[in-house]
Amino acid sequence: MHRLTIEVITAMCAWAISAVGQSVSTGRLCPQGGPYNMIELVKKLSPAARIYCPGTEEFEEASIRWSVLEEPKVNVIVVPGTVDDVAETVKFANQRKLPFLAYNGAHGAVTTLGKMDHGIEILMHQLSSVEIAKDGKTAKVGGGTMSKTVTDTLWEAGKQTGKLMITVTGACECVSLLGPGLGGGHGWLQGHYGLIADQFVSMDIVMADGSRTIIDKTSSLWWAMKGAGHNFGIVTAVTTKIYDIKHRDWAIETLVFGGDKVEAVYQAANDHFLTNKTQPVDVIHWSYWLNNLDANPNKPVIIFYVIQEGVKAVDTVYTKPFHDIGPLSAEAVGGSYTDLAEWTDISTSAPPCQKAGLANPRFPIYLELYNVTAQRKAYDLFASAARGSSTFSRSVFMFEGYSMQGVQGIDPESTAFAFRDANLLVAPLITYLPADSDLDKRAAKLGEQLRQILYEGSGRKELRAYINYSYGDETLQQWYGNEKWRQDRLQALKRKYDPEGKFSFYAPIA
Structure with missing residues (x-):
C-alpha cells in the first residue's frame, strides 16, 4: 500500500518524538520507520524545520486547501526552515520513490492535483521574506x-x-x-x-x-x-x-445592476473600454455575477467596478455611461493601492479567501470583447443554477478587465505565457459543499456549459485558458498556446530538466 493508515502514522509519530525529543520539539517530528524512515531526513534538516503527521492539529491545518475537489493526498508534511531543507526533502523523496508537492497558499484548484494519491507535502510558509x-x-x-x-x-x-x-x-x-x-x-x-x-x-x-x-x-x-x-x-x-509608486491615490466606483441590464452593461464596457483598445493604462474594469439578497432576492446581480489610479474619485467620463443604464445602487470610494483587495472583496479576511471546506472549480477563458448575446445566454443559465438557496448559490462569475498595455508591450515569444493579446480574463467559479461524485459532475457540467457559451460567442478557433484558474480537463494547447513551436519547446525542456516527471501534478506538460 502507498499510504499508511492515520492510526499507524500517528503511533509512529509519538514513538519518534519520544525517541529523539532531545533535539526536536514536540509536534515537529513525524514517523521513524516504515517506508518513510523520516528519522534519516530529520538528521539533515535545519533546527527551524518542522515535520507534521496525520492526527495532529498542525497536519490538519497545514493540509487544508481552498478547494476540496480532487485534493492531493499526502502522508507527511515537511515545513522547511531553509532552502537546503527543501533540497534535502526532495532528495529524500526521490530516494524512496515518493511523490512530493510544494504548497504555498494552497489556492490552486486544478483537478490534476488529485493525481497525487500519497507522498510528501512541502509547505513553503517559513520561507517568507x-x-x-x-x-x-x-x-x-x-x-x-x-x-x-x-x-x-x-x-x-x-x-x-x-x-x-x-x-x-x-x-x-x-x-x-x-x-x-x-x-x-x-x-x-x-x-x-x-x-x-x-x-x-x-x-x-x-x-x-x-x-x-x-x-x-x-x-x-x-x-x-x-x-x-x-x-x-x-x-x-x-x-x-x-x-x-507613481500615484498614491486610487479610487473605485461600485455599481450594482439587476440581471435585466446584462446587454446594456457589457455593451457599454465594449464601447468605452475594449473596442479599439480604448481602456487607459490607469483604468480597470471588473465585474461579478453573484447572489446578493439585499439587492435582489431572486436572481444574481451584476456588481460592476470601475477602478482608477491617480485620482480621489473615478472620473465621470468612465462611469457616466453606466449610470445612464440605471444601476440599483452606486458607491464611490477613494483610498490607496493597498485598499484595492478589500474594495473588490478579495482581501485576506473576505469570504473568497477562506478555506471553508468547499469545492471551488473554475472554468476560465480569455476573451477580446464581450459578446452581449453570449453574456445574456450565460447569465440566464448561471441564474437558473445559482439563484436562491440552490446547491450552487455561493457561485460567482468573474470578469476581470485589467489594463493590458504592459502585458501586450512584451514580445509574446519571450515567455511560455502565450495569451498576451487577450483583453479579458473570465471564469465561472462554481462553489458548493461537496457531497458525492454526481454533484461534482453536475458542477463540472455547469461550468463547462457556461464556458462553452462564451467560447462559441468569441468566434475564436481555439479556447484559451489561464492555468492558474484552470479546471483540469483543458488541453496542453489551451493552457500553453496552440503554436506547435511552443509545445515542442516545452516538451524538450521537460525532457531535459524533469525527465522522470517529478513535477507533474499542476497543469502538467507530461
Whole structure:
C-alpha cells in the first residue's frame, strides 16, 4: 500500500518524538520507520524545520486547501526552515520513490492535483521574506511569501524612506507571489509593467533531483519558468523588479445592476473600454455575477467596478455611461493601492479567501470583447443554477478587465505565457459543499456549459485558458498556446530538466 493508515502514522509519530525529543520539539517530528524512515531526513534538516503527521492539529491545518475537489493526498508534511531543507526533502523523496508537492497558499484548484494519491507535502510558509536591494530597483522574495506580505513590506519600507515602492502581485491578497507568477500572473499594475512573471530577474530553484541552482535570462529554462514554471522546479526565492509608486491615490466606483441590464452593461464596457483598445493604462474594469439578497432576492446581480489610479474619485467620463443604464445602487470610494483587495472583496479576511471546506472549480477563458448575446445566454443559465438557496448559490462569475498595455508591450515569444493579446480574463467559479461524485459532475457540467457559451460567442478557433484558474480537463494547447513551436519547446525542456516527471501534478506538460 502507498499510504499508511492515520492510526499507524500517528503511533509512529509519538514513538519518534519520544525517541529523539532531545533535539526536536514536540509536534515537529513525524514517523521513524516504515517506508518513510523520516528519522534519516530529520538528521539533515535545519533546527527551524518542522515535520507534521496525520492526527495532529498542525497536519490538519497545514493540509487544508481552498478547494476540496480532487485534493492531493499526502502522508507527511515537511515545513522547511531553509532552502537546503527543501533540497534535502526532495532528495529524500526521490530516494524512496515518493511523490512530493510544494504548497504555498494552497489556492490552486486544478483537478490534476488529485493525481497525487500519497507522498510528501512541502509547505513553503517559513520561507517568507522580502529583501529590498540597496539600489531600490529589485527585491528578493522568499518562495513562501504571500502577495499581501510583499505589497505591505514594500509599502511600509517606502513610508520610512519617503519613496513608496511597489511590484506586480496577484490581485487577491491570500495567494502567494510565486503561485500565480509561475503561470504568468495577472495583477492591478500589469497595465504599467506587465505580468508578475515579467518582473522576474532571477530565481533560486530546487530541481527535480534535489540540486539547487540560480537561473536568469541566460538559462534555457528561463523562458519556461515564466508561464509554465510549476512543471520544472520549486522556486525558493525570486528576485523581482520593484518600482517607485507613481500615484498614491486610487479610487473605485461600485455599481450594482439587476440581471435585466446584462446587454446594456457589457455593451457599454465594449464601447468605452475594449473596442479599439480604448481602456487607459490607469483604468480597470471588473465585474461579478453573484447572489446578493439585499439587492435582489431572486436572481444574481451584476456588481460592476470601475477602478482608477491617480485620482480621489473615478472620473465621470468612465462611469457616466453606466449610470445612464440605471444601476440599483452606486458607491464611490477613494483610498490607496493597498485598499484595492478589500474594495473588490478579495482581501485576506473576505469570504473568497477562506478555506471553508468547499469545492471551488473554475472554468476560465480569455476573451477580446464581450459578446452581449453570449453574456445574456450565460447569465440566464448561471441564474437558473445559482439563484436562491440552490446547491450552487455561493457561485460567482468573474470578469476581470485589467489594463493590458504592459502585458501586450512584451514580445509574446519571450515567455511560455502565450495569451498576451487577450483583453479579458473570465471564469465561472462554481462553489458548493461537496457531497458525492454526481454533484461534482453536475458542477463540472455547469461550468463547462457556461464556458462553452462564451467560447462559441468569441468566434475564436481555439479556447484559451489561464492555468492558474484552470479546471483540469483543458488541453496542453489551451493552457500553453496552440503554436506547435511552443509545445515542442516545452516538451524538450521537460525532457531535459524533469525527465522522470517529478513535477507533474499542476497543469502538467507530461
